[in-house]
Amino acid sequence: MAVPPIAPPTRLLMGPGPINADPRVLRAMSAQLVGQYDPAMTGYMAETQELYREVFGTANEATLLVDGTSRAGIEAALVSLLHPGDRVLVPVFGRFGHLLVEIAQRAGAEVHTLSTEWGTVFAPEQIEEAIRAVRPAMLAVVHGDTSTTMAQPLDALGDICRQHGVLFYTDVTATLGGNEFESDAWGLDAVSAGLQKCLGGPSGSAPLTLSPRAVEVLDSRRSIEAGIRDDHSPVRSDPIRSNYLDLAMILDYWGPKRLNHHTEATTMLYGARECARILLEEGRAAAIERHRLHGDAMLTGVTGLGLSTFGDLEHKMNNVVGVAIPDGVNGDAIRGELLTDYGIEIGTSFGPLHGKIWRIGTMGYNARRDAVLLTLAALEQVLRRAGAPVTAGGGTGAALEVYGAAA
Amino acid sequence: MAVPPIAPPTRLLMGPGPINADPRVLRAMSAQLVGQYDPAMTGYMAETQELYREVFGTANEATLLVDGTSRAGIEAALVSLLHPGDRVLVPVFGRFGHLLVEIAQRAGAEVHTLSTEWGTVFAPEQIEEAIRAVRPAMLAVVHGDTSTTMAQPLDALGDICRQHGVLFYTDVTATLGGNEFESDAWGLDAVSAGLQKCLGGPSGSAPLTLSPRAVEVLDSRRSIEAGIRDDHSPVRSDPIRSNYLDLAMILDYWGPKRLNHHTEATTMLYGARECARILLEEGRAAAIERHRLHGDAMLTGVTGLGLSTFGDLEHKMNNVVGVAIPDGVNGDAIRGELLTDYGIEIGTSFGPLHGKIWRIGTMGYNARRDAVLLTLAALEQVLRRAGAPVTAGGGTGAALEVYGAAA
Structure with a gap:
């Protein structure tokens, strides 16, 4: 079989992620390898931990990378912190809430859910009431759910969790770096993320942080791998159900013991x-403001084209907007034309929103003025060809006004 | 925190892996991203499947990548194919046999082991006898265990497994591309690998292949994720215990259904x-012969220096050799000096061999004449400085004779 060298077509990825990687990230990734215990490598690991402490807004010693995509980070947190039979409360406001439910169920937890209509979020009182009723060991909630574009406010939940002795976990894959998030100030015990959204990297690594309270839970479940200990008796009767995603072991690898794992x-x-x-050079606050600005320009732009947006805009993430597919327009055909003729990708949607909205992202390396304006210009053209009513120049014009006001 | 750009020191990685990545691989990895369902991306996925069919020597439709390091591939195979309570037989001849035991135990399997002294392998008759006694659902065995440098012969085991109705799984992380391996001809049902040994890539992706018989097992355990189906009833009562490593779901993502997963x-x-x-351009047979040649040159070279090798050389992998640390020599000090003064890394060892042997690899991009000769030349210098008796020029001379004979 003759397979040619890799040569991807040029795409501007304006969906809900993954988006184009920052070229600086790709260049860094082309550096040659060093050995796993080379002082240079353990130095890079320590630097990466320190950098992500700042990115997460935490002093947690237990800050590291899980080697997999963002859902590997989610599963590592849930399978490592939940004992089979533990109760967990999951407020579900989109697809990724369902994912937390599913992963927790497979970890053997007793899962209780709260539901709300897609496009809305929960009030802290609703969550506190459910915590009183369920008395869970953990509250597990997605911060931003790209399936609905909503960001669940988390800042009031940490205190509630402490009061009720509940571990507080969130997945910030879709929000980190582009929306306000403070791990320590908001009282998080476990947080996992991915690179492929506002951080401007490729999928495949899941930054994760654990509070001392979460590490205590791990300490009670820690075991040492048979292949590197002398005593080869069976693993403890209540082991963490995964070896690969066992955060106690992964911590022993990233920590001063440097015990061999993966x-x-x-x-x-x-x-x-x-x-x-890249994020910290720009500054966290500046990066969030950049995501706010370009997200605002995109939202104002699609409205200026005459399109409607989806969901509670008060709680929209900065970096993605849901856009109602106009009546009589084939949403997938528009997406196909944008990709084929303009090299621009926007997102489809899942579940109850499938066929009803597109999702347009402005995040990471692509939270840029030219990316926003090109997308609006191209969208106008394909909508017009499809016979949809659009305001000529209305998209870019409205976005430019947002930029003008900001300049 | 001011963290400088990545700029790793130049290292020649001659341990048991990871080794230096082929620069072609790093260049390919610097290509820009495309969307997850871009026709270019699904095309790359299909090409990758076809390429790995040839690399594994299989016609298995179910050939794909697991997004994690090689142990993610191992765990995906075991947790997806073993039901809790299933009996599994693991012949253990080194550290990674213990790893299979541990992962299978955490998956809830009833694990039975066979043991042999480190540095030896099993006769097929021993394994068949154990299969008769245990009547397992699966035989899980490492092909090459870098901890002992041994390669377990697998070619006779497929027939035995078929005869007894046993699924046959192996981990070829350490051997694939540098040692003979034939998935279909040897009767394998599940095989997992990694990139960081003879394939000359970085750790972080686990190629995996499943026979139709293995896919049948997955079919009986398949579920569709709540977030992308309409019916939100709980997952089935006997779900695969991991979502991230659920091969039935991962197959639905790589297969024609293209169901969203990670x-x-x-x-x-x-x-x-x-x-x-790269491997298939060279040709599988040529690549194996190259590993045999350079592995032979390294083995002959260390012997020529006056050092002893470890284990049953009849069953040594081509790509790594165990070298006895001479009496009175501090093994770690020698490794440190090689790294600091010559930029060359060789491997330490685990468990019963810790402090007794070094492991020197010749694999992937580093299965090269210059890499072998530089390593032998530097090793001679550091051993002499440490006061160990070495034959001046004995290492490179013996290796050059191997190369001369091959020329």
């Missing part, structure tokens, strides 16, 4: 490290 | 694709 995915680590460097 | 780690996929292209 072989660190060095190239992904180089990428994760560069993502954090 | 966000493919595109950069790692570019790397895995290039690793296979």
Whole structure:
């Protein structure tokens, strides 16, 4: 079989992620490998931990990368912190809430859910009431759910969790770096993320942080791998159900013991490290403001074209907007034309929103003025060809007004 | 925190892996991303599947990448194919046999082991006898265990497994591309690998293949994720215990249904694709012969220096040799000096061999004449400085004779 060298077509990825990687990240990832215990490598690991402490807004010693995509980080947190039979409360406001439910169920937890209509979020009182009723060991909630574009406010939940002795976990894959998030100030015990959204990297590495309270839970479940200990008796009767995603073991690898576990995915680590460097060079606050600005320009732009947006805009993430597909328009055909003729990708949607909305992202490396304006210009053209009523120049004009006001 | 750009020191990685990545692989990984369902991306996925069919020696439709390091591939195979309570037989001849035991135990399987002294392998008759006694659902065995440098012969085991109705799984992370391996001809049902050994890539992607018989097991355990189906009833009562490593779901993502699961780690996929292209351009047989030649030169070279090798050389992998640390020599000090003064890394060892042997690899991009000769030359210098008796020029001289004979 003759397979040619890799040569991807040029795409501007304006969906809900993954988006184009920052070229700096790709260059960092082309660096040559060093050995797993080379002082240079353990130095890079320590630097990466320090960088992600700042990215997450935490002093947690237990800050590291899980070697897999963002859902590997989610599963690592849930399978490592939940004992089979533990009760967990999951407020579900979109697809990724369902994912937390499913992963927790497979970990053997007793899962209780709260539901709300897609496009809305929960009030802290609703969650506190459910915590009183369920008395869970953990509250597990997605911060931003790209399936609905909503961001669940988390800042009031940490205190509630402490009061009721509940571990507080969130997945910030879709929000980190582009929306306000403060791990320590908001009282999080476990947080996992991915690189492929506002951090401007490729999927495949999951930054994760654990509070001392979460580490205590791990300490009670820690075991040492048979292949590197002398005593080969069976694993303890209540082991963490995964070896690969056992955070107690992964901590022993990243921590001062440096106990051998997996072989660190060095190239992904180089990428994760560069993502954090780029974010912190810009400054967290500036990066969030940039996402707010370009997200606002995109939202104002699609409205200016005459399109409607989806969901409670008060709680929209900065980096993605749901756009109602106009009546009589084939949403997938529009997406196909945008990709084929303009090289621009926007997102489809899942579940109850499938066929009803597109999702347009402005995040990471692509939270840029030219990316927003090109997308609006191209969208106007394909909508007009499809016979949809659009305001000529209305998209870019409205976006430029947002930029003008900001300049 | 000011963290400088990535700039790893130059290292020649001659341990048991990871080794230096082929620069072609790193260049392929610097290509820009495309969307997850872009026709270019699904095309790359299909090409990668086809390439790895050839690399594994299989016609298995179910050939794909697991997004994690090689142990993610191992765990995906075991947790997806074993029901809790299933009996599994693991012949243990080194550290990674213990790893299979541990992962299978955590998956809830009833694990039975066979043991042999480190540095030896099993006769097929021993394994068949144990299969008769245990009547397992699966035989799980490591092909090459870098901890002992041994390769377990597998070619006779497929027939035995078929005869007894046993699924046959092996981990070929350490051997694939550098040692003979034939998935279909040897009767394998499940095989997992990694990029960081003879394939010359970075850790972080686990190629995996499943026979139709293995896929049948998955079919009986398949579920569709709540977030992308309409019916939100709980997952089935006997779900695969992991969502991230659920091969039935991962197959639905790689297969024609293209059901959304994780966000493919595109950069790692570019790397895995290039690793296979490089191997198949050279030709599998030529690559194996190259590993045999350079492995032989290294073995002959260390012997020529006056050092002893470890284990049953009849069953040694081509790509790594165990070298006895001479009496009175501090093994770690020698390794440190090699790294600091010559930029060359060789491996330490685990468990019963810790402090007794070094492990020196010749694999992937580093299965090269200059890499072998430089390593032998430097090793001679550091051993002499440490006061160990070495034959001046004995290492490179003996290796050159091997090369001369081959020329």
